[in-house]
Amino acid sequence: MKRWGFMAWALLLSLSLGAAAWGDTLADVKAKGVLVAGIKDSAPPFGFIDPQTRAIVGYDVDFCKAIAKKLGVKLEIKAVTSATRMPQLIAGNIDLVAATMTITAERAKQIDFSYVYFLTGQKFLTKKGTVGKLADLEGKKIGTAKGSTSEQNAKKALPTATILSFDDYPSAFLALQQGKVVAVTTDESMLAGLLGKAPNKEAFEIPDIRISDEPYGLGIRKGDKGLLDAVNATLLEMEKSGEAAKVFEKWFGPKTD
Numbered sequence: 097m098k099r100w101g102f103m104a105w106a107l108l109l110s111l112s113l114g115a116a117a118w119g120d121t122l123a124d125v126k127a128k129g130v131l132v133a134g135i136k137d138s139a140p141p142f143g144f145i146d147p148q149t150r151a152i153v154g155y156d157v158d159f160c161k162a163i164a165k166k167l168g169v170k171l172e173i174k175a176v177t178s179a180t181r182m183p184q185l186i187a188g189n190i191d192l193v194a195a196t197m198t199i200t201a202e203r204a205k206q207i208d209f210s211y212v213y214f215l216t217g218q219k220f221l222t223k224k225g226t227v228g229k230l231a232d233l234e235g236k237k238i239g240t241a242k243g244s245t246s247e248q249n250a251k252k253a254l255p256t257a258t259i260l261s262f263d264d265y266p267s268a269f270l271a272l273q274q275g276k277v278v279a280v281t282t283d284e285s286m287l288a289g290l291l292g293k294a295p296n297k298e299a300f301e302i303p304d305i306r307i308s309d310e311p312y313g314l315g316i317r318k319g320d321k322g323l324l325d326a327v328n329a330t331l332l333e334m335e336k337s338g339e340a341a342k343v344f345e346k347w348f349g350p351k352t353d
Contacts, residue, residue: 107344122167122221122322129169134176134190134315138264140289141347142173153254155347156194159213159314159331162339167266177264179243182207185315192327193315195284196212198245208320210327213340216283218249218308221272221291226303227279233257239268239277245310246282253307265290283310285348292353321327341348 125131135156136143143154152173164171174190180193185207199209220227220238227233235256240246242261250259260277262268268280269290280287287302294300314331316324334340346352 098254109174116320120322121317121320122326125167125169130172131160131164131167131169132172132174132189132191133147133162133164134181134184134193134195136177136181136195136264137175138177138266139196139291140214141352142286142289143194144289155214155308155343158343158346159320160192160194160336162334162343163327163330166333167326177243178241179263181243182315185317188317191301196283196312196313198283198310199313199316200245202316204306205317208316208324210324212311212313214285214330216285216310216312217306218246218281218300218310219284219287219304219306220279220281221269221287221302222279223272227303227305227335229303230254230305230307233279234253236278237276239271239280240267240282241265244282245308249308250281269294281307288348289353 105157114298135152135154137145137152141154142156143152145151146153148273154177157173160173161171174184176184176190176193176195181193181197182203184190185193199212200350220233230253237258237260238250238254239260239262240250241264247259247261250257259270262271265282265286268277271277272280280290289295291300291302314327316327
């Protein structure tokens, strides 16, 4: 798991996938005084419900707070899933997506992406001692989330496996605990979040089997150059000031789950 400090690569990737048209979401956000962000509520530590406050908190939330502060507006969070985040953005129900979304050329045909703010890779969560190599998962049932790149990557890496898609990753993890699947696959950072909050974490592990690289970007409506530029400027400032490093330490540092 790494932060997004791959500036030259991130800049080239974002520019190559971006759109040329202009949008007015930035003006609308400033006019209403609210930035509406789509964030997952079941993907710790990126976005999850705090049991004490019942509010959605996490790594993605803190980045959106910084963007809203930079714009001088309040932040409103709407819960999304892997399957609903892009449709909600395109429909105009949210202003941006901060929901563990990998930048892909296919997705960039429909929306624009910010610079990379987190880089991880896809692995597997399994019961301890059951999986040592990728071949051990051939022909087996594997859980993941609907509408995710993890779903697609798993099918390519394990053509003989049965990929079962759940509404979210906690549901997939429950299926693993119940023996309905032999593994859950998604980005390593999210698997670590699931494992960190499991009461019986000692019974599970994340084997050193990596099948992809997953650069995360914030999703913006196609052609919304004003908001995209503002978001990218904030990400750059957070990196230069050390704020991005502090957010990473808060959610992924040695004192966390």
